[in-house]
Amino acid sequence: MTDKSSQIPQEAFDWYDEYAHGGMDRRTFMKKLGTLVAVGYSMAVLTSALLPNYALAEQVSFNDPDIVASFEEFDSPLGHGKGRGYLVKPTIEKANFPVVLVIHENRGLNPYVKDVARRLAKAGFVAFAPDALFPVGGYPGNDDEGRAMQRALDRQKIQHDFLAAAHYLKKHQLSNGKLGAVGFCFGGYIVNYLAAVESDLLSAGVPFYGTPAAKELRANIKAPLMIQLGELDERVNKSWPDYEADLKANQVDYVMHMYSMAKHGFHNDSTARYDKANAELAWQRTISFFNDKLLG
Template sequence: MNNPHSDHIPQEAFDWYDEYAHGKMDRRTFMKKLGGLVALGYSMTVLTSALLPNYALAEQVSFNDEEIKATYQTFDSPDGHSKGQGYLVIPTGLTGKRPVVLVIHENRGLNPYIKDVARRLAKAGFIAFAPDALYPLGGYPGNDDEGRAMQRSMDKEKIQNDFVAAANYLKSHPNSNGKLGAVGFCFGGYIVNYLAAVESTLLNAGVPFYGTPASEALRKNIKAPLVIQLAELDERVNATWPDYERDLKSLGVDYQMHMYPKTNHGFHNDSTGRYDKENAELAWQRTLAFFNEKLV
């Protein structure tokens, strides 16, 4: 893991953080619970450094990397917030048509970790686009707490429509080969499932990391192949999997599910102590292999 102390932190601390990060616990309660662990001898500095993101740790590909070019691009979203914006990363020296991949952030806007994921995809030869749901409110504010509050204040249906618009924008990019993949994390995992369900022909391949499924009424539309990435200790999301799997099977959807042992929700995010390097790298290699199989 990123943080050498994270192995010694009780599992309940990770569970509390998950509740806090998803609006089921306020910050005061979260910090009070951590204070209870301090009373048992844990260091608050160790606890917060393991649980809260440090985005300086989350750069695997520099924005100055000569093999990629990153820019911000706007797109029309008439059924959403009118206009959207995202982080577009393309391989330099791009010639001909390439597969395109939408990268979808967690419930707090386009943070540095998600931008780095887009750069990783471009390094692997894909055209990647990471929209910022918070663009109508001025964009990701620079910290997760504020970003989370901003996203919670927005109309969920309009956000969903913004991501549909972003998907169509990316799919029609001049260098797109017409095949669209999507990868998302947490809320972004839900959006990948939603994009697969809202319109049968929109996605050609989807990889939701620890995301809940689209509504049951929409699932009948799913035709895109999926690779479902789940964390063994993520009880909240995993509780939704049996019903989702039943529907995918009944529809004959081409899917794989990977359950990563002893991992927490967010295990791919290398900016926190939830990061599990070995499983994150395995999940990422499976993601790239899947996109290369279905999109190239």
């Protein structure tokens, strides 16, 4: 039988997205992949393409001489009491820096998101990436377990933890007082939430394929936003027209970039959803946006 594994169908990525966001259990997901094996696809290639390989995701080494990283705790009285995150700063001597909160997907602070924080520090920002799973021991080393752990936590408390992390970073001794936030998937939602829950908290937000905050909060949004969406991400994109209407109605400074033929998760370079050209363009735009909004 001919091996079709070099051309994984979009439906497989859609199944993974549904599985990753709680709409399908692992058994059903694997059963659906089995229907593709029956017509000539390789299960090994399917799973290796859809499930993350974090060895692929390191663009900036933790040993890079231009940055220094540490884990820092912060108080979160309305959340889980205490939070912890990965703080990365440039090694150059400087009185203050633009600061950026980095917000992970729905599975805890995995190696990809830590690398994103290092990329920001390499670009001259102080970056802080909290781990929503800190109250239950932190990211466990695999996404399936991390996803289950995060799903079991109180969502409102998680939101308060990220809100507390944002205040911690904005007031950090290295901060110039201007806070940016970038997040991916669930993290994209949290960026939208932070922009909506406190009007003066963010100076810039970049949600990658994240759903909007609750409709009743959106009138509070004042921060400039750069919305990053993938053309093939039907689940998230269906929320965009209504969100855009509210942004326009409230005269929010925003720009939306729709990346041609890009899947949900196209910036994540640990899976086959990664789209190098679109991811690099989106990241260049993100850095330029933060430079414009946080350095002035």
